[in-house]
Amino acid sequence: MTVQLDKQSKVITGNAAAAYAAMLCRPDVVAAYPITPQSEVVEQLARFHANGVLDCEYVPVEGENSAQNVVCGASMAGGRTFTATSSYGLVYMYDALFNTAGYRAPVVMVNVNREPPGIHAVCSGQQDMISTRDTGWVQLIAESCQEILDTVIQGFRLAEDHDIQLPVMINYDGYYLSYLAESVEIPAIEDVDKYLEVLKSQPQRPRLIPGQSIGCGSHGMGMGYVELRRRHMDAMERVKAKVDDIDASFAESFGRSYGGQVETYRAEDADIVLVTSGSVTGTARTVVDARREAGLKVGLVKLRLFRPFPVQQLSEALKGKKAIGVLDRSIGFGWNCGPIFMETKALASQIGIVPMLSFIDGLANMDITKEHIDTMIDAIYDASQGKDYQETTWLP
Amino acid sequence: MGFIKENEKHIFETEASWSDASEHLLCLDTGDWRTERPVVDQDRCNGCGFCVLYCPPQCMLADGEYFKADLAYCKGCGVCVKECPKQAIKMIPEGEFADDSAIG
Incomplete structure (x- = not known):
């Protein structure tokens, strides 16, 4: 299968839209574990990788906890990272969600909304997303397949912004959107490059470098903890206006906008x-x-x-x-x-x-x-x- | 890279708690948690370095051809004593030292 990277209009599912968007943003590392109703995202990304259109480190992890830790570590090493999950998978990476947010690692993740464990329901519902609302992640909700694609691209622009530096979770309804096929405008990869180019002109984030003795995540005793929590919350507050700005600049580049917040x-x-x-x-x-x-x-x-x-x-x-x-x-x-x-x-x-x-x-x-x-x-x-x-x- | 300590406040230079381990990893004087300190008997020690490898906070320092604990950080956990193949390290209660200072 040859994958076209020019601007095109295609009938694809919400899951495929998420995978296309992630691929167009050229992530350095993708690590994800398949779970219904998200599996197609992982399959599609694996296919892009196998075909050579997705030039990244693709890590076939053994579970979601590893998936989140892999992308968190890769993000701290300076990479652009993407993962995807749902329901049980999201709660299985619960501790890692706090890590990623606490390290201010700008991971972008899609969470395909599905009911969490307890009353076994392989069914749609937002309870999974709601249950992780205080982990320090930015959480966005998309309405259509097109909005999924566009929000993932906006998600990278938001997460990696120097004023923000926060992980972003893009949520969409399992079944209703994950498997719904509708016409989606897929932008050309060069246009996505151009849209994200502004990130390159921003100061570089600190990153882990082999051989250098720098680290992150320690020294949270007493006031150090308070100081960092305060910063995290301040960054969260900045997200609001940034979401509006990013949505407006997206409209300039691609002609679509969603009202921001x-x-x-x-x-x-x-x-x-x-x-x-x-x-x-x-x-x-x-x-x-x-x-x-x-x-x-x-x-x-x-x-x-x-x-x-x-x-x-x-x-x-x-x-x-x-x-x-x-x-x-x-x-x-x-x-x-x-x-x-x-x-x-x-x-x-x-x-x-x-x-x-x-x-x-x-x-x-x-x-x-x-x-x-x-x-x-x-x-x-x-x-x-x-x-x-x-x-x-x-x-x- | 790291933080500036102003009285009780830590001012970080980065958004997250990034710091340089060579300056800051051993910034807490965990030595004052210790009730016993490891003492190396150089007559028994063959310099194999197992204590260095196994020390959890990596605070066994070189002492000529032998090793000694960095008492500012050693919590007195005793892992080095357990792992020493020559039984060359003993834990001695802090009270037995004249300096009576946990920091050493």
């Missing part, structure tokens, strides 16, 4: 708003259009950046609304609501006290249908009219 859809003049993330946003847009036709002033806000949480952008999008609903494809144990709902509710001081409703739907591949979205919008509307409402609703 959050994307709003008919939200500006809306009375009520639904907050979504990932592939379900497409369904929600269709329902919002239909309800608008019927005269209901409803809008949509898609969360694209989950870590750091886009406090300012999301507050601005939600300010002045009469009621807000948040759709979660995971659950927040201990809060009796969805995790993204819980975090959105924390914006109350910025957006004011209005009815806020948590919808838990789409766990373990349960389809979030148009009817479900209609039910949510009805409930948000009723709450906006001063009716009693239930804070958390499980659908179906």
Whole structure:
């Protein structure tokens, strides 16, 4: 199979889009372990490597913990690195996720959302990603195959930026996007080179060099630890504006953009708003259009950046609304609501006290249908009219 | 590369905790954790260097043809005593030394 590296339009799956994007960014080291529904990413990268189009060190590791440690080490040696995982694989590399983030190693990883262990479900759901939210990684969520490809490229630009130096996890729904084939614009490799060229002009990161006695990760006693944690958090805060900038410069180079941290859809003049993330946003847009036709002033806000949480952008999008609903494809144990709902509710001081409703739907591949979205919008509307409402609703 | 210590604060020159091991790896005076110190009997020692290889923080230093522990860092774990094929190293309680200083 010859792989074309010119600009092209191709019908490919979300997994293939992730693999194409990683290949186009010319990583130095790829290490990943296959797991459903991510396996195709690993297979495709292995194929690119075998065909010679992906000139990298390809490490066939024996598990995800090794995968994360290999890319972390390679990144600390100065390399551009990529890995991919899902669910059990993500939690198997849990300790290594902290290492990579703590070392400020700019690894780029795709996590294909799937329910984690416990109730064995080889099914889609965002619980895996949610469970790693405090590891210090940047977390982005993509909605379509095209957005997967574009966000992976943006991910390298973000992770390796000298102001950031953080690992980036790009999440997309397993099954719904991993195996969905749709038309994807694949940019020419020279154009991706050009887009990432700015990184070369930035000061070099410190790196491990054989024979030199430098290291990283020690000296975390007392104030050293506090100092580094503070720096890490400051870098996280810088991510927010950087995501907007990178998305804007991506639009200049490739003609596509996704709104940066959050994307709003008919939200500006809306009375009520639904907050979504990932592939379900497409369904929600269709329902919002239909309800608008019927005269209901409803809008949509898609969360694209989950870590750091886009406090300012999301507050601005939600300010002045009469009621807000948040759709979660995971659950927040201990809060009796969805995790993204819980975090959105924390914006109350910025957006004011209005009815806020948590919808838990789409766990373990349960389809979030148009009817479900209609039910949510009805409930948000009723709450906006001063009716009693239930804070958390499980659908179906 | 490393950090500057200002009173209680560590100011790192890099985003992460990068540092030069030759300057900073042994920056903590772990010697004061020690309750016993390794003492080399040079009459028994054949200079094989096993103690150097096995010492976890690598603080067995050259002492002419023999070896001695760097007492500023040696935690007194006793691995060198266990590994010495000539039984040339003994752990002696800190209290038995006149200097009475764990740092040595």
